[in-house]
Each structure stands twice: as C-alpha cells, then as structure tokens.
Amino acid sequence: MLDALLSGARAGQSGVLVLRGEAGVGKTALLEYVVGRAADAQVVRAVGVESELELAFSSLHQVCRPLLGHLDVLPAPQRDALSVVFGLSSGEAPDRFMVGLATLTLLAEAAETEALVCVVDDGQWLDRASAQILGFAARRLLAERVAFVCAARSGVGDATLSGLPELVVPGLPEKEAWTLLLNNVHTPLDAAVGAQIIAECHGNPLALLELPRTLTAADFAGGFGVPDSRDVPERIEASYSRRLSQFPAECRLLVLAAAAEPLGNLAVLHQAAGSLGVDVSSLRVAEDAGLLTLGGRVEFAHPLIRSAAYGAATLEDRRRVHDALALATDAEAEPDRRA
Ligand SMILES: Nc1ncnc2c1ncn2[C@@H]1O[C@H](COP(=O)(O)OP(=O)(O)O)[C@@H](O)[C@H]1O
Numbered sequence: 162m163l164d165a166l167l168s169g170a171r172a173g174q175s176g177v178l179v180l181r182g183e184a185g186v187g188k189t190a191l192l193e194y195v196v197g198r199a200a201d202a203q204v205v206r207a208v209g210v211e212s213e214l215e216l217a218f219s220s221l222h223q224v225c226r227p228l229l230g231h232l233d234v235l236p237a238p239q240r241d242a243l244s245v246v247f248g249l250s251s252g253e254a255p256d257r258f259m260v261g262l263a264t265l266t267l268l269a270e271a272a273e274t275e276a277l278v279c280v281v282d283d284g285q286w287l288d289r290a291s292a293q294i295l296g297f298a299a300r301r302l303l304a305e306r307v308a309f310v311c312a313a314r315s316g317v318g319d320a321t322l323s324g325l326p327e328l329v330v331p332g333l334p335e336k337e338a339w340t341l342l343l344n345n346v347h348t349p350l351d352a353a354v355g356a357q358i359i360a361e362c363h364g365n366p367l368a369l370l371e372l373p374r375t376l377t378a379a380d381f382a383g384g385f386g387v388p389d390s391r392d393v394p395e396r397i398e399a400s401y402s403r404r405l406s407q408f409p410a411e412c413r414l415l416v417l418a419a420a421a422e423p424l425g426n427l428a429v430l431h432q433a434a435g436s437l438g439v440d441v442s443s444l445r446v447a448e449d450a451g452l453l454t455l456g457g458r459v460e461f462a463h464p465l466i467r468s469a470a471y472g473a474a475t476l477e478d479r480r481r482v483h484d485a486l487a488l489a490t491d492a493e494a495e496p497d498r499r500a
C-alpha cells in the first residue's frame with residue numbers, strides 16, 4: 162500500500178494513508194520505509210510530541226516550514242493567514258478555513274515540480290489546530306503529486322484524522338515473531354518460556370525486543386510463569402521503568418529532563434543540567450543502554466521510554482527539571498514553551 166501511494170504520487174495522483182496500531186507495533190518503522198523509498202521526492206516531516214499538545218499549529222509549522230519559500234505565490238488572504246499563524250507577521254487570528262486552504266495550496270505549489278511526501282509520526286499528539294488543518298488538506302488532495310502518510314497510536318489516537326483511508330498495522334506473524342525473539346536472546350531459552358513470550362507479545366516487535374531484556378536467567382529457565390494481565394504497551398513501559406530504575410540518580414534525573422523537554426534541544430538540556438548541578442555526561446549510561454541517542458538532538462529510541470521516565474519520576478524531581486528547563490528557555494523567543 163505504501164509503495165502504491167508513492168508511485169501514485171509520482172504519477173500525479175495524490176494519496177493519503179493513516180497507519181494505526183498499538184505502541185511498538187512498527188508504525189515508525191513503516192514511515193522510515195516510506196522516507197527511504199522517497200529519495201527522488203521532497204520529504205517533509207512532523208512528529209507529534211505529547212507535551213506540545215497545547216501549542217496551536219506547532220506540528221503544522223513543522224510540515225510547512227521547509228515549504229515557506231512558496232508562500233509568495235499564494236493568494237494574499239491565504240498567505241496572510243499562514244504568516245500570522247506561524248508568527249511571521251502580526252494580525253488578527255485568521256479563519257481556520259483560510260489556514261486550511263492556504264496549507265492545501267502550499268502543498269500543491271510545492272508538488273508542482275516534483276512529488277511531495279508528507280510524513281507525520283505520532284499523530285495522536287498533534288495539537289488540535291494542526292490535526293484539523295492537516296485533515297482538511299488531506300481530505301482535499303486530488304491530482305497534486307502529494308503522498309500524505311500519518312501514523313497514530315490506537316486508543317488515544319483513534320479520533321486523529323478519522324475518516325481518511327487507513328491501514329491497521331497488525332503484529333508480526335508467529336514465525337517472524339520467533340525469528341525476532343531468537344535473534345535477540347543470547348541465553349538458552351526454554352521452549353515453553355519462548356512459547357509463552359510469543360503468546361504474550363501478540364507479535365508486537367518492540368515487546369519481543371524489550372521484554373526479554375528484563376527477564377532473569379531464572380525466568381528463561383522456566384520461571385516465566387505468572388500471567389500478566391496488563392496490555393502489551395503497558396508491559397513494555399514497565400520493562401523500561403525497571404531498566405531506568407537501575408541507573409545512577411544523576412542519570413535518571415537527566416533522562417527525566419530530556420523526557421520533559423519536547424524538542425530534544427541539546428543546548429537547552431546542557432543548560433538545564435547546569436542548573437540541576439549534574440554533568441551531561443551522566444547520560445552516557447542511558448545512551449550505552451540504547452535508550453536514547455545524543456547526536457545533534459536528544460532522541461529517545463521509542464516514545465514509551467519517554468513516558469516511562471516521566472511516569473516513574475517523583476513529583477519533586479519533575480518540578481526540579483521543569484524549573485531548570487524553563488530557566489534554559491528563552492523568554493523572548495519562546496514565551497509559550499517557557500510558561
Ligand atoms: N517488521 C519488523 N521486524 C522487526 N523489527 C521491527 C519490525 N517493525 C518494527 N520493528 C522494531 O520494533 C521497534 C518498534 O517499532 P516502531 O516502528 O518504533 O513502533 P511504533 O512506531 O508503532 O511504536 C523498533 O525497534 C523497530 O525497529
């Protein structure tokens with residue numbers, strides 16, 4: 162379906178697909194596949210972040226920012242509407258319909274010369290305004306050479322971009338689930354234990370990768386017997402919490418700070434670490450464990466690590482890191498975020 166969407170866009174037929182499924186089932190992996198296949202096209206991306214839910218138009222801005230060079234060719238009322246919502250000019254809050262129309266025109270203009278692939282991840286956390294506008298545009302794409310693919314977590318994201326064509330991402334079939342499990346378990350695995358892990362993970366690849374990490378040798382030898390009534394993503398998150406709880410306190414505090422900082426901005430994190438009195442190098446432990454990476458940005462290997470870190474923290478620690486992050490956030494440039 163994704164290949165068809167891409168070739169359609171190349172041939173001048175826009176297409177839309179919303180990927181739905183539980184956390185860890187492989188939605189982001191499928192979006193990466195799309196991006197990998199779109200080398201000949203322009204790609205714009207946005208990622209919903211839970212703590213940015215209240216910042217109107219923040220996700221739409223991620224999608225449109227690389228395309229704003231085309232702003233000049235938009236009809237004046239549309240251009241003005243987008244300029245105001247992105248803070249490029251001042252004016253009264255524009256009509257939502259005009260913003261939607263402007264977004265549609267902008268996408269169409271950008272796709273005039275080459276196919277445009279628009280990839281939105283974690284759609285369940287799009288701010289409402291962005292979800293509304295992107296949905297408006299996605300419903301009206303016709304012959305613009307645009308492929309629009311969005312992933313949304315089932316449950317919390319069920320209402321996100323509803324009414325658009327969708328693909329429910331199922332778990333891996335049993336054979337593939339076994340392959341993935343056995344490729345990543347490096348101790349002898351009791352056949353009955355393996356069968357139980359397979360049964361309980363329901364083919365969720367992240368569960369197959371993560372849950373065996375916090376099982377003990379005794380569990381592997383046949384003690385993995387207590388049925389767990391929680392759903393799969395909850396158990397993945399609990400496994401992450403268990404791993405995090407074994408890190409040194411300074412590392413945990415910084416992982417919490419990173420979890421509370423929506424943009425993965427390293428400079429902000431450095432400054433926040435300074436006011437917390439902790440060295441950023443303490444994060445190395447979490448990095449070595451594969452839970453996050455510090456490249457140009459701080460990136461969690463999966464959003465469930467972020468929620469595990471935040472959920473496991475004490476109220477006092479959360480206050481401390483939010484305080485430090487606010488101090489590190491520019492009051493002039495980003496007053497909303499600082500607040
Ligand atoms: N088909 C697959 N085979 C093997 N591993 C997979 C597959 N799909 C996803 N994964 C792995 O499972 C983990 C979770 O996938 P991800 O795409 O992040 O899930 P989601 O975005 O649905 O929460 C990642 O480590 C990913 O590499």
Ligand SMILES: [Mg+2]
Nearest residue numbers: 188189282283
């Ligand atoms: Mg994902």
